[in-house]
Amino acid sequence: MSRHIVIREGNTLLSVPAEHSSGGGPGKKGSDVFFNEQMAFNRDVSVMLLRSINEKPTVADAMTATGSRAARIANEVPGTEVTANDINPDSVDYIKRNIELNGLTNCVPSNKNLHILFTESAYGYVDLDPFGSPVPFLQSAIRGCSRNGILAITATDAAPLAGAQAVKCRRRYQSEPIRGYMCHEGGLRILMSTVARELAKFDRGMKPMLSFAADHYYRTYVRVTEGAVAADNSLSQLGYMEYNMKTLERSTSKLPDENHRLGPFWLGPLHDSEILKNMSSEGMSREKRCDKMLKIWREELDTEVFVYDMSELSSHLKMSPPRMEAMIEALNNHGRGSKTHVSPTSFKTDLPLEDVLNVYREVSPDNLR
Numbered sequence: 001m002s003r004h005i006v007i008r009e010g011n012t013l014l015s016v017p018a019e020h021s022s023g024g025g026p027g028k029k030g031s032d033v034f035f036n037e038q039m040a041f042n043r044d045v046s047v048m049l050l051r052s053i054n055e056k057p058t059v060a061d062a063m064t065a066t067g068s069r070a071a072r073i074a075n076e077v078p079g080t081e082v083t084a085n086d087i088n089p090d091s092v093d094y095i096k097r098n099i100e101l102n103g104l105t106n107c108v109p110s111n112k113n114l115h116i117l118f119t120e121s122a123y124g125y126v127d128l129d130p131f132g133s134p135v136p137f138l139q140s141a142i143r144g145c146s147r148n149g150i151l152a153i154t155a156t157d158a159a160p161l162a163g164a165q166a167v168k169c170r171r172r173y174q175s176e177p178i179r180g181y182m183c184h185e186g187g188l189r190i191l192m193s194t195v196a197r198e199l200a201k202f203d204r205g206m207k208p209m210l211s212f213a214a215d216h217y218y219r220t221y222v223r224v225t226e227g228a229v230a231a232d233n234s235l236s237q238l239g240y241m242e243y244n245m246k247t248l249e250r251s252t253s254k255l256p257d258e259n260h261r262l263g264p265f266w267l268g269p270l271h272d273s274e275i276l277k278n279m280s281s282e283g284m285s286r287e288k289r290c291d292k293m294l295k296i297w298r299e300e301l302d303t304e305v306f307v308y309d310m311s312e313l314s315s316h317l318k319m320s321p322p323r324m325e326a327m328i329e330a331l332n333n334h335g336r337g338s339k340t341h342v343s344p345t346s347f348k349t350d351l352p353l354e355d356v357l358n359v360y361r362e363v364s365p366d367n368l369r
Contacts, residue, residue, distance in 0.1 A: 004094070006101065009040050010047065010285045012075045014068050015097040032090040034065045034131060038215060043069045044284040046127065046152060048294075049210060049221055050077045052278035053150075057124025060085060060144060062114040062137070067095035067107075069127060074099075074107035076283065085110035085117050118144025129154040134191075135172050138198045142224075149224050150209070153195060156217040161187030178262045180245060181309035184213040184342040191218045192266035196234045205230030210297065211270040213342045237268035239304070248316055249353060252304050269302040293341060300348060301338045307346040313360045321345075322363040330363045331356075 003018040016035040046069060050059075056079030061070040063086060070084030084095045084107055095109040110117060118126075118140045126145045128134050134141075134153050145151050155161060160168035162184055163177035170176065173194050178186035188211055199206055206222040213219075225234070240260035243250045252267060253260040276298045281290035310321040322330075324339065328347060331337025337349040349356060361367055 004097075007037075008285075009068065010044065010072055010076055011283050012072045013098070013101040014066065014071060015094055015101060016066050016068065017094075033088060033094055035068060039129075039217075041214065041286045041289055042129070042154065042217070042219060043072050044281075044286055044290050045210070045212075045219070047072055047076045048279045048281065048284065048290065049152075049275065050080065050125065051280070052275050055124065056080050057149065058146075059083065059125045059127070060117065060121070060123040061127045061129075062117065062141065062144075063087075063128065063130050064095065065091055067091070067098045067109070069129065070095070070107055071098040071102055071104065074104045075102045080106060082107040083110050083117075083121075083123070084108065085112055085114060087111070087113050114144075115140045122146040123149065125150045125152065127152045131156065133157040133160075133172050135194065138195065139201075142199055142202055142204065145224055147224075147226055150221060151195065151206070151224060152219070152221045153191065154217050154219050155187075155191050158184075158187060158216050158218065161190050161218060163187075175264055176262050178241065178243060178306075180243070181312045181343070181346065182243070182250075182306040184218075185306045185340070186241075186262070186265060188213045188218045188220070188270070188342070189265035189267070190263070192220050192222075192270075193238050193264045195220060195222060196238060196266060197264075199224065200231040200235050203228045203231050205232075205234035207272070208266075208269055209272045209275050212293070212297070214293075234268075237266060238264045239267040240264055241306070248308075248312065248357075250305060267304045271297055271300070271302065273298070296339055296341045299338050300340055301336055301350065303348055303350050305348075305350070307340050307342060307348055308356060309343065309346045311345055313357070317357065317360060317364075319361065319364040319366045322360070322365060326363045327360065330359045334359055 005018045059082040064070045064084045067084040070082045074082040128141045159165045163179040175190045205225040209221040211220040239252045239254050240256045240263040242259040281287045284290045314321045328337050335351040340346045340348050
């Protein structure tokens with residue numbers, strides 16, 4: 001084992017490489033086993049979500065590296081049985097050390113290619129958090145997810161999904177990404193669309209539990225539903241978008257045409273409100289951030305029309321942006337509006353564009369002087 005240190009994350013002690021990623025971004029593989037300190041929030045969410053559901057599923061952390069997520073789930077979610085798997089033999093020492101550090105009897109190390117792991121066993125909760133795109137591993141993860149189980153998928157290849165590398169997005173996800181202020185919601189919904197389409201190949205569908213964009217990655221938790229009808233129902237929630245950057249007009253369509261070329265995107269809900277009600281940040285390593293995000297997720301509107309951004313509207317109308325709180329209040333006086341987790345300067349609303357522009361004019365500081 002390379003030189004390592006012990007840190008505390010949540011209520012769990014973790015042995016991690018002394019040289020590891022601790023700043024922003026996806027980090028670099030600087031040691032024999034990868035660990036990114038910034039992903040503590042991501043691991044917090046896994047613990048919060050698993051605590052919030054009634055069942056205690058068998059868990060497979062398929063690409064566990066140091067075993068940090070696996071150890072935290074085993075230690076912080078009572079009743080779970082966790083398999084901490086990684087193909088890298090150097091990971092096993094870290095996994096074993098983290099099991100020992102926390103006195104875990106419900107976590108076992110595994111050193112297998114995940115494609116083999118999921119041919120041999122199925123789990124109630126399958127976590128797939130690769131360094132990059134999850135696409136090469138999705139089908140195996142689906143095979144390894146038991147009936148009505150949970151899939152938790154991370155994509156850290158944000159640039160292709162957000163449209164900065166459109167060619168790569170087309171190749172990996174068979175989807176046309178969107179650029180501009182909607183890019184992060186678009187990237188998240190492309191990931192979800194990909195998961196839905198892969199599940200449908202196995203006559204399985206999905207119901208989103210929680211999906212979000214954060215830092216350098218996208219993350220979705222979905223409950224797998226069984227049968228051809230469930231698969232068809234999920235596919236019916238995919239669609240395409242038209243977006244005119246000059247007029248800001250946007251519309252969606254279930255089928256692509258000469259105008260609706262962007263996508264396919266998942267146009268269904270991002271979250272399950274009942275699950276969010278039951279999630280608690282108590283004991284999390286990033287408790288303040290968890291509290292803040294839980295509040296936003298609980299209040300966030302789920303609409304087919306993607307986010308609007310204050311900078312986008314300011315540039316379009318050539319007017320100074322109002323305070324976000326004033327804009328949300330005004331939107332709710334005319335219809336519905338909410339903050340969105342994808343950006344502090346973006347919001348969601350069910351109002352048509354013309355009304356959104358009128359509300360913006362109404363509360364802009366330029367109109368109040």
